[in-house]
Amino acid sequence: MTNFPGGPGEARDAGEVSSPVEANTTRVVVHVAGPGLATPKVVDPDAPLLLADDLGAVRGDGCFDSLLLHRGRALKPLRHLARIARSARMLEIDPPGEQAWTAGIEAAEAEWVRIHGGDAASAPDALLRLVLTRGAEHAAGRAEDATAYITVAAIGGHVAKVRRKGIAVQVQQRGFSVDLAANAPWQLLGAKTLSYATNMAALRHAAADGFGDVLFLSSEGEVLEGPRSTIVAVRDGALLSPPQEIGILEGTTLGALGEAAQRRGIPLRREHLLVSDLLVADSVWFISSITLAARVMRIDSHEIGGRDAGIDVGALVAEAVGVENWPG
Numbered sequence: 001m002t003n004f005p006g007g008p009g010e011a012r013d014a015g016e017v018s019s020p021v022e023a024n025t026t027r028v029v030v031h032v033a034g035p036g037l038a039t040p041k042v043v044d045p046d047a048p049l050l051l052a053d054d055l056g057a058v059r060g061d062g063c064f065d066s067l068l069l070h071r072g073r074a075l076k077p078l079r080h081l082a083r084i085a086r087s088a089r090m091l092e093i094d095p096p097g098e099q100a101w102t103a104g105i106e107a108a109e110a111e112w113v114r115i116h117g118g119d120a121a122s123a124p125d126a127l128l129r130l131v132l133t134r135g136a137e138h139a140a141g142r143a144e145d146a147t148a149y150i151t152v153a154a155i156g157g158h159v160a161k162v163r164r165k166g167i168a169v170q171v172q173q174r175g176f177s178v179d180l181a182a183n184a185p186w187q188l189l190g191a192k193t194l195s196y197a198t199n200m201a202a203l204r205h206a207a208a209d210g211f212g213d214v215l216f217l218s219s220e221g222e223v224l225e226g227p228r229s230t231i232v233a234v235r236d237g238a239l240l241s242p243p244q245e246i247g248i249l250e251g252t253t254l255g256a257l258g259e260a261a262q263r264r265g266i267p268l269r270r271e272h273l274l275v276s277d278l279l280v281a282d283s284v285w286f287i288s289s290i291t292l293a294a295r296v297m298r299i300d301s302h303e304i305g306g307r308d309a310g311i312d313v314g315a316l317v318a319e320a321v322g323v324e325n326w327p328g
Helices: 055-059 077-091 098-115 157-165 197-208 252-263 275-279 313-321
Strands: 027-033 041-043 062-070 126-133 147-154 167-173 213-217 230-235 238-241 268-270 283-288 292-299
Touching (some): 027 098, 041 098, 077 252, 098 126, 098 147, 157 292, 197 213, 230 252, 252 268, 252 283, 252 313, 292 313
Parallel strands (some): 167 213
Antiparallel strands (some): 027 147, 283 292
């Protein structure tokens, strides 16, 4: 694989993956559900929360979802609550109800604003993560012992950088067929599980080669998704994105983008795509809840970022989710 030092998405050190979270940031933790807990409460972020045999920690048996906290407010929370509920159903974990999650999110929002001087408008943007585990192994997976909590931490400068400058992505094989999700539901394709080691390994491999992100392909060569992103291509005045049925996570940002695009008369079509389709598109974007949108400037050795974008997907995403001052 060719290395392109100094280009979009350049790794800071070989194998180093840029985290969306700022180093040494102030944090907020809200305990949402667990044994003996009646209502969500803010807890000391440095105090232990999980038991040593929690199945989320020892087996990755759980799910999560990540929201952007902007001006002290979590963006598109209902979409994320619907998705974590869907993930929990796929894992057969009894999750907290929407009311408990909502109370936890509101507590996290209020605490984040409080520790930043009480002014929501000046509070830094942050990653708010919902986490649900099956609970402690010694509890034998009882539904009432599932653990749920929320963390909040400021996003780092890398996020603003890729919004402005774009990214270079490395093509990698995901290792499964587009039929796997339908034929093997126990593979949990389409659930946002805590078992994220493969995704992080893929990002480290790409970073070691000087790339900022990864484009996964199926065994048939179809475009799937990124480890943390949904793929959107612009072609002939339309937005194109792979269908969820091929075994990818349904993007909450894609849902919001589709509604905003529809209001402007821009169609969003779910289509089977190949890398060759991306190389001839007007532009290609990685969209997600935290970065929002990063234009793909290069796929492997192919430069694609110099042409007219056709549609400014980044600005459209920002409008869709309610973020001001794009790209920030």
